[in-house]
Structures are given as C-alpha cells and as structure tokens.
Amino acid sequence: MQIRIKNKNYQLPIYLPDATLGVARNLDSMDLAKVGLEGVMVNTYHLIQIPGEEILQKVGGIKKMMNWPGFVSSDSGGFQLFSLIRKNPDMGKVTDEGIVLYNGPKKQKKTMFTPEDSIRMQFALGSDVMICLDDFTPPEANEKRTEESVMRTISWAKRAKAEFTQQLTKHGFEENNRPLLLAPIQGHTNDKWRAYCSEELQKIGFDIYGLGGWPFLPDGKFDYSFCEKNAELTSKDSYRFALGVGTPENIVRLFFMGYQFFDCVLPTRDARHQRLYVFKVDPKALDREALRKLAEENRLNEIFDYTYISKGKFSTDNEAVSEFCDCPICQKTNGVPQVSKAYLHHLFKIEDGSAFRLASLHNLRTYVKVIEILRRA
Ligand SMILES: [Zn+2]
Incomplete structure (x- = not known):
C-alpha cells in the first residue's frame, strides 16, 4: 500500500516522530534519516510563535530549514489551544468563528485563530500533510457539548477545505503533486455523533481521516474498541491516521484495524x-x-x-x-x-x-x- 504526497510515493504504514518545533528533540535531520524515518509531525501553533511566519517564509518553510528529505505533517494547533483553555478558561474560548485567545489580564486584547488561519499557516510552513482545525470533544462532554463539537468540527472542516483549495491555486500546486488534507473525526465515544461526523466529513471529501479524540478508558487503558469502531466509519479504501498513537503494540493492533499513519511522542519521551x-x-x-x-x-x-x-x-x-x-x-x-x-x-x-x-x-x-x-x- 502506498500514498502519494506531493511528488513522492511513500509505502504504508508509516510512523512519524514528534518534531513539535521542527526538531525531534536531541536529533537532527541526518539522525532521523539514518534510522529510516520518512516523515515528521510538527506543530503549527508553536512554529508560528517561534520562529514565526515571517522567518519561515523567508527561509522557504520548515522542511527547507530542517533540510529534511522526507515529508512534514503539521497538526492544526487546535489541540494545544484547547488544552490551554481547558486548563485555564481565562486564556480564551471556543466560538463558531474560531478560537478566541485573550491577551492581557482583563481580557481586553483578543486574537482569533480560525480554521482558515490554521490552513494558511500550514501553507506558510510548507507542510505536506495538513490537518483541519477541529473542536475536540472532551471525554467528559455531555450530549449537548458532543453535538456542538461535532457540528463545529464539520463546519470548520468545510471552511478549511475551501481555504485549502484556494491556497493550492495560489501556490500553483497541481493535482498530482499537491499536499494532502486530513480531517479528524470527533464525537468521543458517542456512536451517533461520531458516525454523523464521519459521514459529513466524507461528503466534503478529504485525503485522510483522523482518529480525533481520546482513545483511553477512564482507568487509563488504551481503548481498542473505540479505535476499531472509528475505523469502520470511513469507506473501506480510506487512508486513516491514528493521531497521537501509540506504543508498538497499539500500532500493530491499529494497523490491522485499517490505520496506516501513526505519530507519537512516546519513543523520544521514553528515551x-x-x-x-x-x-x-x-x-x-x-x-x-x-x-x-x-x-x-x-x-x-x-x-x-x-x-x-x-x-x-x-x-x-x-x-x-x-x-x-x-x-x-x-x-x-x-x-x-x-x-x-x-x-x-x-x-x-x-x-x-x-x-x-x-x-x-x-x-x-x-x-x-x-x-x-x-x-x-
Ligand atoms: Zn539499538
């Protein structure tokens, strides 16, 4: 099984190490190539803070800066912002338009991070596999919050796809050498809303579907049944990305459920x-x-x-x-x-x-x- 990303074909499955700020901590691009890695996962939100969009554009993107021969996947930045806001609600809030971030003690200054911003920034990074901004369904969400996060995830994915299509034209990408776009499926373990989310995202049409949410049971054990059900929601020949997964055992078991992409901080963190x-x-x-x-x-x-x-x-x-x-x-x-x-x-x-x-x-x-x-x- 293969996938074409820009002008290169990659064998699947594939594992991407965490390179949040454009570096898999303590390792350079030569090290990564030496052990046979072909892609890395960077973080849009963090890279836009440092070195920043202007520098990235001047140096020709993160891949060029890293002199990395493989591909770069970038997450939307949403997960980090949600985590920040969940920990401290004074940091911002999630609205239908996008994520509002407060700067300053009295919330007097606001910045908005929209699905369009996220895609535009991922083009500035020069990413090869981009991820739509989604509204993460927290594990403790009730029915109403689950519905809200699913509806927002669908609406944001639609806007992200429109921006992605515009940016492809602006950057002169042709169909056979373009970056890919991934949409995460949300809805936590609510079968009805997760199925609806998956159906609507497939109507919009994405290159890869992501396992959105939190694949852990309340006792901390990995939730294989959640991952299996999620894989069955997309059409048989879909590409599926198990976002943030996992241990070698998780990877093997999810591969046989139909996932082909994995990214995880574990091997470098455990090291x-x-x-x-x-x-x-x-x-x-x-x-x-x-x-x-x-x-x-x-x-x-x-x-x-x-x-x-x-x-x-x-x-x-x-x-x-x-x-x-x-x-x-x-x-x-x-x-x-x-x-x-x-x-x-x-x-x-x-x-x-x-x-x-x-x-x-x-x-x-x-x-x-x-x-x-x-x-x-
Ligand atoms: Zn060894």
Whole structure:
C-alpha cells in the first residue's frame, strides 16, 4: 500500500516522530534519516510563535530549514489551544468563528485563530500533510457539548477545505503533486455523533481521516474498541491516521484495524526517561502475518519489551541495548556494540546530552523496525 504526497510515493504504514518545533528533540535531520524515518509531525501553533511566519517564509518553510528529505505533517494547533483553555478558561474560548485567545489580564486584547488561519499557516510552513482545525470533544462532554463539537468540527472542516483549495491555486500546486488534507473525526465515544461526523466529513471529501479524540478508558487503558469502531466509519479504501498513537503494540493492533499513519511522542519521551524498547525475538523472523496472528491471540507482549537502562545491573553490562537491533548505537564491530548498556547507563548518570540522543536513536529505530515488519507481506 502506498500514498502519494506531493511528488513522492511513500509505502504504508508509516510512523512519524514528534518534531513539535521542527526538531525531534536531541536529533537532527541526518539522525532521523539514518534510522529510516520518512516523515515528521510538527506543530503549527508553536512554529508560528517561534520562529514565526515571517522567518519561515523567508527561509522557504520548515522542511527547507530542517533540510529534511522526507515529508512534514503539521497538526492544526487546535489541540494545544484547547488544552490551554481547558486548563485555564481565562486564556480564551471556543466560538463558531474560531478560537478566541485573550491577551492581557482583563481580557481586553483578543486574537482569533480560525480554521482558515490554521490552513494558511500550514501553507506558510510548507507542510505536506495538513490537518483541519477541529473542536475536540472532551471525554467528559455531555450530549449537548458532543453535538456542538461535532457540528463545529464539520463546519470548520468545510471552511478549511475551501481555504485549502484556494491556497493550492495560489501556490500553483497541481493535482498530482499537491499536499494532502486530513480531517479528524470527533464525537468521543458517542456512536451517533461520531458516525454523523464521519459521514459529513466524507461528503466534503478529504485525503485522510483522523482518529480525533481520546482513545483511553477512564482507568487509563488504551481503548481498542473505540479505535476499531472509528475505523469502520470511513469507506473501506480510506487512508486513516491514528493521531497521537501509540506504543508498538497499539500500532500493530491499529494497523490491522485499517490505520496506516501513526505519530507519537512516546519513543523520544521514553528515551529521555531511560526507557528503551527492545524486541524479545529477532524481528527478521517476523512478517505481517506473524504479527497479525500474535495480535489476534493477544500475544504481542511475547515480542515487545522494555529495558530500564537506569537499573544498577546495567552499570557493568558490555552488551548492546538490544541484541536484535541494527540502530547506530547497537551496531556491532567484531562483536562489540558501538554503545554498550554500561556506557549508556553511565552517560545518563552523568546527565550528558549525548545519552538522550543515543537512546532516542535506538527507540526510533525500533519503531521503524515495527513498521518494516508490517510492510513485509
Ligand atoms: Zn539499538
């Protein structure tokens, strides 16, 4: 399975690391390419604050600034603004026109962030996969709030698509080399409103449909049934993006539900917290069908594991972080890994910046390996 993004075809599924401010923390674009990544997820709202639209336009967009050979996906900025407002209602409010942000103590200054603004800014970033501004349905929403967020998400998606179409013409994109547009489906776990949202978005027509909302149960467990139901709402051949998902196990299980795009902060965040992903078996011996069987039998824990490199027992361990990993740090010369567990343990202990980089390289390579197995028919 493939998708064409601008003038390049990409194999699916695909995983994008978090690069909120145009950098996957502690790693440069050469590092990302080295471990086999092909796309990154940046944040529109944060990049428009810094370095700002004017600088981005002068340097030719974020991809050019990063000198990144892959594609860039940008989220709308909505999720960050909703989180800000949910934490502190004095920060702003959501209206049918867009998100109002208050500046100053007495709410006397206002700025408006509309669905059109978000798309215009994503063109300024030079993004390849753009995401419509949506009205996130909070998990605690009642029927009325759920209906409101769904109706607003549909109306905003319509406006975003109109702006996107105009910007395509303005920037001279042709049909076979244009960026793509994604619309998230909202409605939380309310089957009626989520189905309605999906139906209306498909009438407008988008390249990719996103898993909007919060895929977790009240007890914190991942909500697979929510993700499965959501995937069934879009037509069979749709491209589906599991926004913000997830662990290697989540990715495998959602791939078999019909999701092809994943982006998640976990591998780089866990790397900074000294949590490293390892395979229990040689991934070379696995293919898509093997993973399908393990997922169906709920046995994925037989292949995925974690190593907590801060544990004292690793202080004298000369072995590689993972015997099955071919990342730049686990690669062996004459049987000796480039970076041993003992050395990585030491680098974290003395809080050297290189520890974050090395651990992130390893974790991201493990994610790419999972994707490679899923592509291996
Ligand atoms: Zn490794």
